[in-house]
Amino acid sequence: MTSSKMQGEMKAAEYAAGSLLTVAGLPVEEVAAILAATDRMERMAAAERAKILAGRRIALLFYESSTRTRTSFELAAKSLGAMTTLVSDKSSSIEKGESLKDTGLTLRALGAECIILRHANSGAPYLLAKLTGLPVLNAGDGMHEHPSQALLDLRTMLARLPGMSSRLVNAKTLDGVTVVITGDILHSRVARSNAMLLPRLGARVLLCGPAALLPVDALGLGSGVEIERDFDKALQQAQVVMMLRIQRERLAGLELDLADYISRYQLDQERLTARAPEALVMHPGPMIRGLEILGEVADGPNSAIEDQVRHGLGVRTALLARALSVGGFESVTA
Amino acid sequence: MSDILILNGRVVDPASGIDAERDVLLRHGRVAAVEMPGELRAVRGKEIIDAKGMIVAPGLVDVHVHLREPGQTYKESIKTGTEAAAAGGFTSVVAMPNTVPVNDSVSGLEWMLDAARGACVKLFAMPAATFGSLGEEITDYHELARAGAVGFTDDGKPILHDRVMRTALVAAAGIGVPISQHAEDTRLTGGCSMNAGPVAFRLGLRGMTVEAESKIVERDIRLLRDIERHDGLRPHLHVQHVSTAKAMEAIRQAKREGLHVTCEVAPHHFTLTDEAIGDYDTNAKMNPPLRNDADRQAMIAGLLDGTVDCIATDHAPHALFEKEQEFERAPNGITGLETALGLALRVLHQGNGMSISRVIELMSAQPAGILSLAGRGTLSVDSFADVVVFDPAAEWSFDVAKTRSKSRNTPFDGAPMLGRVSYTLSEGRVVFKS
Ligand SMILES: [Zn+2]
Numbered sequence: 001m002t003s004s005k006m007q008g009e010m011k012a013a014e015y016a017a018g019s020l021l022t023v024a025g026l027p028v029e030e031v032a033a034i035l036a037a038t039d040r041m042e043r044m045a046a047a048e049r050a051k052i053l054a055g056r057r058i059a060l061l062f063y064e065s066s067t068r069t070r071t072s073f074e075l076a077a078k079s080l081g082a083m084t085t086l087v088s089d090k091s092s093s094i095e096k097g098e099s100l101k102d103t104g105l106t107l108r109a110l111g112a113e114c115i116i117l118r119h120a121n122s123g124a125p126y127l128l129a130k131l132t133g134l135p136v137l138n139a140g141d142g143m144h145e146h147p148s149q150a151l152l153d154l155r156t157m158l159a160r161l162p163g164m165s166s167r168l169v170n171a172k173t174l175d176g177v178t179v180v181i182t183g184d185i186l187h188s189r190v191a192r193s194n195a196m197l198l199p200r201l202g203a204r205v206l207l208c209g210p211a212a213l214l215p216v217d218a219l220g221l222g223s224g225v226e227i228e229r230d231f232d233k234a235l236q237q238a239q240v241v242m243m244l245r246i247q248r249e250r251l252a253g254l255e256l257d258l259a260d261y262i263s264r265y266q267l268d269q270e271r272l273t274a275r276a277p278e279a280l281v282m283h284p285g286p287m288i289r290g291l292e293i294l295g296e297v298a299d300g301p302n303s304a305i306e307d308q309v310r311h312g313l314g315v316r317t318a319l320l321a322r323a324l325s326v327g328g329f330e331s332v333t334a
Numbered sequence: 335m336s337d338i339l340i341l342n343g344r345v346v347d348p349a350s351g352i353d354a355e356r357d358v359l360l361r362h363g364r365v366a367a368v369e370m371p372g373e374l375r376a377v378r379g380k381e382i383i384d385a386k387g388m389i390v391a392p393g394l395v396d397v398h399v400h401l402r403e404p405g406q407t408y409k410e411s412i413k414t415g416t417e418a419a420a421a422g423g424f425t426s427v428v429a430m431p432n433t434v435p436v437n438d439s440v441s442g443l444e445w446m447l448d449a450a451r452g453a454c455v456k457l458f459a460m461p462a463a464t465f466g467s468l469g470e471e472i473t474d475y476h477e478l479a480r481a482g483a484v485g486f487t488d489d490g491k492p493i494l495h496d497r498v499m500r501t502a503l504v505a506a507a508g509i510g511v512p513i514s515q516h517a518e519d520t521r522l523t524g525g526c527s528m529n530a531g532p533v534a535f536r537l538g539l540r541g542m543t544v545e546a547e548s549k550i551v552e553r554d555i556r557l558l559r560d561i562e563r564h565d566g567l568r569p570h571l572h573v574q575h576v577s578t579a580k581a582m583e584a585i586r587q588a589k590r591e592g593l594h595v596t597c598e599v600a601p602h603h604f605t606l607t608d609e610a611i612g613d614y615d616t617n618a619k620m621n622p623p624l625r626n627d628a629d630r631q632a633m634i635a636g637l638l639d640g641t642v643d644c645i646a647t648d649h650a651p652h653a654l655f656e657k658e659q660e661f662e663r664a665p666n667g668i669t670g671l672e673t674a675l676g677l678a679l680r681v682l683h684q685g686n687g688m689s690i691s692r693v694i695e696l697m698s699a700q701p702a703g704i705l706s707l708a709g710r711g712t713l714s715v716d717s718f719a720d721v722v723v724f725d726p727a728a729e730w731s732f733d734v735a736k737t738r739s740k741s742r743n744t745p746f747d748g749a750p751m752l753g754r755v756s757y758t759l760s761e762g763r764v765v766f767k768s
Binding site: 123 | 530531534535536539541657659661
């Protein structure tokens with residue numbers, strides 16, 4: 001017997017339309033629609049944009065601090081005219097020991113129509129979406145995913161790579177593009193989301209890093225994902241190189257020598273010039289200059305790091321409009 | 335208690351080598367006669383169960399259940415847990431000691447086994463192998479065995495220290511009962527919530543390696559060998575819920591070597607893989623975790639080639655609010671008493687060609703034999719009138735809304751089952767009727 005029949009299947013209907021929990025199941029047409037809406041909203045006058053979610057209530061539920069992602073979502077919501085409330089583990093709003101379920105139900109009872117969740121546990125957004133029935137936007141869950149980051153990274157690539165356009169998004173858009181992702185893949189939700197999204201648009205994703213930070217199990221992320229341990233070899237094939245932060249606190253217990261890591265995997269100008277002088281350099285932040293990347297590269301002409309931040313704001317306005325079925329996303333609930 | 339006649343059924347009693355049409359007479363809580371059809375018709379003053387088209391088998395024996403009493407009766411009680419057992423065709427269950435408080439004393443054991451707890455099938459218990467299941471100092475095996483202990487275990491946790499495990503094996507060998515080991519090197523599984531591998535990587539969850547299981551099994555086997563050589567004793571190691579090919583192979587080799595090792599496999603480990611976690615379904619979270627398909631196949635191979643001694647459910651009820659948590663925070667365990675026979679027949683018999691008789695043997699005679707439960711796991715004359723009557727051809731879906739357990743934490747809601755229990759009799763009393 002095949003075990004598939006015995007096993008639970010993905011029940012998409014359990015989650016409200018407009019939720020974005022993962023990029024794994026996101027159809028390419030939806031990706032195209034999100035990027036098209038991003039374009040549309042960016043072109044709008046601010047006053048017009050501010051009517052899209054006027055009077056709507058959005059809760060930001062942040063169990064982990066994240067200045068960048070929180071501010072980005074918050075500004076996106078406000079630019080659409082929504083009312084936002086921030087509930088964070090730093091505030092008193094998350095009662096000691098209260099379950100995610102009860103916190104979610106409380107927010108719903110208070111009128112929240114959409115919850116943006118950042119959580120230290122992988123999968124927490126699925127739980128919240130299932131239990132509240134509200135659209136939930138995953139703003140990073142444990143070591144699992146950061147879907148809006150992958151979408152903003154995609155938009156950044158489309159804006160910066162020669163011959164690309166965010167108006168032409170399909171399964172072949174990134175044909176011939178190799179994206180190298182280097183660093184702590186094991187703990188990175190950004191790496192997972194990009195590795196699951198980009199190949200569906202035709203990209204080849206080359207994961208790079210030592211075994212301690214990049215186990216071969218990563219190949220399970222899907223087809224279009226490969227492993228190359230040698231950063232120089234990977235760079236030579238790269239149109240895009242995405243550097244990930246090395247979290248010193250996570251190195252404890254891993255067999256990793258930091259000096260050795262820096263010599264083998266740090267992106268400096270010399271390496272970039274020698275191996276991939278044209279490659280687009282990306283970093284989801286926060287960066288540790290001098291560790292995984294040198295300042296000269298981060299601030300150099302190849303860098304798209306500030307673009308990423310800007311595109312983040314745009315993509316998140318589209319995701320919020322989609323979550324609440326407005327701004328061209330009315331069909332989502334159909 | 336009146337006589338009960340079970341007529342027209344196909345009696346499958348592996349311990350007696352019977353697989354044929356027979357009529358069965360139960361009297362005074364014992365099996366009084368098993369005869370060719372028609373020969374018992376003259377018996378008077380009886381209740382009759384017509385078992386036409388059914389299999390009449392010894393009541394099933396589960397050497398590994400969690401009944402949550404004392405201390406956590408919001409999850410399950412001895413009464414509700416044994417009712418679930420009866421509904422699944424089980425007539426003997428062995429309660430694990432990880433209750434609150436831990437069952438590590440004679441008074442605790444006697445309280446648990448007291449008829450006042452309301453068990454509707456025969457309840458046995460394995461008290462803790464060490465005080466508080468802390469893995470440091472072994473409990474009083476002699477006194478506990480006198481009070482009814484059928485083995486010792488710290489289930490939920492391993493006995494980690496070599497010295498303590500050795501002492502436990504030696505002490506248990508002296509009274510002829512097994513040490514039942516939860517084989518997990520917890521030094522390797524901190525923070526882990528599922529099986530290590532590509533699925534765990536994709537879900538961003540820390541994974542337990544197969545070595546965390548196999549290392550403890552291999553260590554325990556080394557201890558057995560050492561004790562046989564140096565102490566002249568023959569300790570019995572029972573490995574609980576084997577889930578990895580690597581541990582299975584170690585057990586296979588130890589058996590070839592002649593060491594006294596037995597083991598159990600849980601239905602979920604031969605039915606599901608870690609893919610069943612889907613999008614963080616905590617009803618698929620248990621320990622040991624669901625493994626990959628190669629490990630699942632290795633469990634089936636071990637069941638088919640005789641390496642596995644019995645099927646045990648590891649019935650582990652948890653309340654909804656406990657399972658409705660972030661995957662990494664939710665407790666381990668699933669219920670299993672009502673789905674074990676249906677899964678075993680579906681996966682092992684229908685899916686992998688194991689005879690029904692062998693399935694029954696793995697769920698009755700063999701588990702009874704491991705723990706020397708006299709008069710259980712067989713329908714031979716004078717044994718206890720523990721009987722399950724089931725329709726082996728019935729295909730049905732498990733509906734957790736109808737469970738007898740207090741908890742509903744199962745990944746098998748709606749799952750297809752083969753073989754449906756019609757009657758369960760415990761010591762001559764009908765304890766379940768569909
Ligand atoms: Zn266990």
